[in-house]
Amino acid sequence: ALTRRVACPDGVHTATNEACCALFPIVDVLQSEFFDGGECGEEAHESLRLTFHDAIGFSPTKGGGGADGSIMVFGDIETNFHANGGVDEIVNAQKAFIAQHNITISPGDFIQLAGAVGVSNCAGAPRLEFLLGRPPPVAASPDLLVPEPFDTITSILARFADAGFSPEEVVALLASHSVAAADHVDPTIPGTPFDSTPSVFDTQVFIEVQLRGTLFPGTGGNQGEVESPLEGEIRLQSDHDVNSRTACAWQALANDQAKMAADFRAAMSKLAILGQDRTKLIDCSEVIPSTKTVSTRPHLPAGQTESDVEQACAASPFPALTADPGPATSVAPVPPS
Numbered sequence: 357a358l359t360r361r362v363a364c365p366d367g368v369h370t371a372t373n374e375a376c377c378a379l380f381p382i383v384d385v386l387q388s389e390f391f392d393g394g395e396c397g398e399e400a401h402e403s404l405r406l407t408f409h410d411a412i413g414f415s416p417t418k419g420g421g422g423a424d425g426s427i428m429v430f431g432d433i434e435t436n437f438h439a440n441g442g443v444d445e446i447v448n449a450q451k452a453f454i455a456q457h458n459i460t461i462s463p464g465d466f467i468q469l470a471g472a473v474g475v476s477n478c479a480g481a482p483r484l485e486f487l488l489g490r491p492p493p494v495a496a497s498p499d500l501l502v503p504e505p506f507d508t509i510t511s512i513l514a515r516f517a518d519a520g521f522s523p524e525e526v527v528a529l530l531a532s533h534s535v536a537a538a539d540h541v542d543p544t545i546p547g548t549p550f551d552s553t554p555s556v557f558d559t560q561v562f563i564e565v566q567l568r569g570t571l572f573p574g575t576g577g578n579q580g581e582v583e584s585p586l587e588g589e590i591r592l593q594s595d596h597d598v599n600s601r602t603a604c605a606w607q608a609l610a611n612d613q614a615k616m617a618a619d620f621r622a623a624m625s626k627l628a629i630l631g632q633d634r635t636k637l638i639d640c641s642e643v644i645p646s647t648k649t650v651s652t653r654p655h656l657p658a659g660q661t662e663s664d665v666e667q668a669c670a671a672s673p674f675p676a677l678t679a680d681p682g683p684a685t686s687v688a689p690v691p692p693s
């Protein structure tokens with residue numbers, strides 16, 4: 357069936373719903389100014405992280421409005437929660453951008469829009485769904501709903517289950533850590549990536565978290581950090597533990613870009629509307645930029661061999677991968693904005 361499209365007042369775009377028209381210029385200026393011309397850099401990474409930290413403030417028993425923009429409107433409260441360390445910077449940057457460009461969509465909508473646009477700049481990422489119409493938040497989220505990297509895996513999976521996510525969906529959401537770096541886990545080395553390709557949404561995080569940890573990239577003894585396999589790469593205790601508890605689901609994504617991207621997209625569609633009523637939202641996914649394909653193949657970083665893989669899934673072997681040639685991989689930090 358043909359979908360009727362309306363002409364937008366700008367004379368350029370058409371949309372399935374007139375309400376989506378107002379988003380095209382917002383996406384354009386996000387790309388040109390906020391994401392520095394369409395980069396998968398620090399702002400894109402932090403904007404993706406913010407989608408999670410706003411949304412996961414939701415519990416059927418403990419309260420919280422989920423993906424409602426509370427982390428921005430009640431930022432004075434929520435950015436002080438320990439688990440939200442560092443998000444004040446992206447909250448303030450997005451707030452300033454909203455004010456500067458007279459953006460009138462709700463904070464909850466803006467946070468999810470920015471995350472979806474930002475991650476579209478990362479080669480290999482799926483084109484995320486974007487639904488419009490979240491009402492303004494009514495209150496701050498309660499504390500202790502955002503998981504910490506030093507939480508036990510039991511408590512992390514229980515927290516996600518409370519918010520409606522299966523262990524497989526948690527693994528899929530952690531594909532986000534393929535385009536990510538830590539600024540605060542080891543404050544002596546801000547910008548230290550979780551995989552060797554932090555500007556590519558590839559499966560490397562699922563491969564590299566499975567390699568035997570041998571070193572701390574900066575100082576040892578930080579809460580929530582365990583040893584990583586590569587110079588310049590940091591490993592969260594939670595990524596490592598999620599992997600050991602849900603090893604086969606983790607391993608299934610290590611060599612399957614298409615499944616990783618599709619599962620991430622599906623889980624993000626749930627995350628982005630936590631606490632919201634899907635039937636009251638308007639599908640404006642068409643405003644999200646088309647995505648770029650990833651050009652590399654899943655591989656072991658140079659210097660690693662199959663014997664460096666810590667087999668964790670009992671049911672099937674880790675996929676056979678070849679190592680990049682050359683000297684042992686050392687990962688460069690993500691530059692600050």
Ligand code: HEM
Binds near residue numbers: 408505530
């Ligand atoms: C078990 C659940 C999770 C834990 C414990 C966790 C923990 C963390 C920590 C500690 C950092 C580093 C922050 C810093 O020091 O700057 C981080 C970064 C990040 N997280 Fe997660 N995370 C989890 C799930 C998620 C999910 C579901 C998303 C998805 C949307 C996400 C997206 C990101 C991104 C994109 C970054 C990188 C930010 C940047 O590079 O600036 N995380 N996460």
Ligand SMILES: [Ca+2]
Binds near residue numbers: 409411412425426
């Ligand atoms: Ca929220």
Ligand SMILES: [Ca+2]
Binds near residue numbers: 535552553557560
């Ligand atoms: Ca990556």
Ligand SMILES: [Mn+2]
Binds near residue numbers: 398402537539
């Ligand atoms: Mn950062």
